[in-house]
Amino acid sequence: MKLRLKLVLLSGVPIVVALMLMSVTMQQQTLKLAHEEKALVQAAFMTSKEAELRHYVELARNTLVRIAEGPGALDERKRLALDTIKRMQFGNNGYFFVYDQHGQLMIDPQTLPLKGVAFCDPNDPQSADSAYRILATARRGGGVVRYSWHKPSSQEVVPKLGYVLTIPQWDWVIGTGIYLDDVQQALRAIETGAQANIEGTRQRIYLIAALCVVLIWTGGLVLNLKDHRVSSDKLRRLARRVVHSQEQERVRVARELHDGVVQVLASSKFLLETAQLQLADAAVPPASRSALAQGVDQLAGALAEIRRVSHGLRPALLDDLGLAPALELLARQMQQCGAFEVRFACRGLAAGLPPEHGTALFRIAQEALQNCCSHARARRVELVLRGTRRAVALSIEDDGCGFDMRRVSADGERGIGLRNMRERAESLGGDLHVASSSRGTRIDVRLPLPSAAAPAPARESFPLVIAHPLT
Structure with missing residues (x-):
């Protein structure tokens, strides 16, 4: 087995195992925290809904109290109060109900703007129990009451949280309620979110494990690249030295040609030209004179060629x-x-x-x-x-x-x-x-x-x- 593979296994496998154990522990702790969060959210949600209902009912009661204490005939004031309550609603399923001192409903659900509303009628066997609990809570000074009732938007029987108060001027009972299926949906959303968080965290742990392995591999690659870069720098410096040595050698050869061979050839050409001038008036055969002139020309060409080569090796300019x-x-x-x-x-x-x-x-x-x-x-x-x-x-x-x-x-x-x-x-x-x-x-x-x-x-x-x- 190669050393690089051994290093990857020795460093990568323990990390993967540790992350898997962390994943299992995280799942257990997350589920536990999700259950605790669910209980806390449920308690906080119910508290906030109770406060919200109390606010709605107190607002409606204050409106009716102002009408009850206002001017006008009693019947007119009562009719105005009931018309006002009919028009008051909140949310998609929020409405108010009113009972008189005898426990009879004061509002016809068919006259409400919201469709599908049914009240807890004490005279109806199916709703008498819920109506009695509502009236009993109101007679004790008002407060929260729980019961199950028809939801207007879905026409299903769902748990409902109600709040009731009394109007002392007319001995009326006014109340409203909210349906708790929304709370159940919120709690189910929390549980679903917890599961999604667990799955997302598990995937992130797997991703971290993969990243750790990749980082280990990248570290080895970086080391290799660093060694390669160092080697490349060394090769570059070596190439620069080789080029410098070549240029120095060219300079030396060019100098030797210029100071040595060129000077010898120039001196030889000068001597031959001198001899050619001295033999100009002598009785020299024309063939010898032509050969001497040809030799001088060839020497001049060789001198020019060597100078060209010397300048090509390293131009003085x-x-x-x-x-x-x-x-x-x-x-x-x-x-x-x-x-x-x-x-x-x-x-x-x-x-x-x-x-x-x-x-x-x-x-x-x-x-x-x-x-x-x-x-x-x-x-x-x-x-x-x-x-x-x-x-x-x-x-x-x-x-x-x-x-x-x-x-x-x-x-x-x-x-x-x-x-x-x-x-x-x-x-x-x-x-x-x-x-x-x-x-x-x-x-x-x-x-x-x-x-x-x-x-x-x-x-x-x-x-x-x-x-x-x-x-």
Whole structure:
């Protein structure tokens, strides 16, 4: 068994088992709390309903007392009081009932605005018991009375909570009630909610267990990525050192060619030209004179070729004057090939570019122009160098035939130049993008600048453009 799998099992299995035990304990405790909550809610609900009923009945009684104590004939006041009570209702099923001093109903339920209302009539055998309890509670000073009665909206017999008081002026009993099936529904909703909470909590525990396993796996992945990042940084530093070593070697070879071979060839050419001048008036056969002139010409060509190779290895302008003049020289040299037109522009770049950035961009431009010359069959190439306080960018765009990016990337033997350009950019923390189609190819490279070495933008408000038209 692999070490990584062992670590996952040793850390994940105990967590899952512990969470399962927590789930069972949580379910038991939640059910217990739900029952206690149900009892508390029921008590609180009943208390609040009793207070609400008392408020309604006291409000109705005060209204009738004001009418009873008002002016007018007694019969008129009673009729006004009953009409007022008929119009008073609350909620969907709330209404008031009134009994006289003999226990007879004073209101006809058919005259109420609410349909389906039936009162507890003492003369009805089915409702006599409930009516007697209501009257008995009122004679004891009023209060709460419980009984079962028809609910108008559903016409079902459900438990009802009533409240009654007396009107001393007329010895009437007034009361109302609420149906307790709403309370039962609320309690059932609490129980259903508790079950839903248990199920939701169980699912969250399962999710937490899964997240713990994922976090463990992610931790291992992060460690692997960290190791990979460290390895990538080491490889990047190694690549930078390799590139630096290559550039140093190129500088050494270019210096050796310039200071050694070029000087020897130049001295030899000078000696041959001197000999050629000294033999100008001598009696030398024409064949020898022609051979000597041909040798001088070939030596001059070799000298020019070695100088070209030396400048290609490391142009002196790159070290002496900077990147922009070196790219201008490179454009001029490619222009002399006569294969395509080269336009170079520099925008917003001042002095102070780090040497490694200048070298990387020069080599990328050198490789790109060589690809244009060898493969693109382009007629025009544009180089644009841009600089800001934070980065320096170079774009190379041609109007050649382009190439298939996927095919070149998949082919291990092709695209070495593109990979070299990309590695040079990435070794300095930059990025390189290549877009190619049948209308041409565009290469964009951007290198971030260190804060201490970031060049300030140029003061010119217009771009500096150096063009080399075809001759």
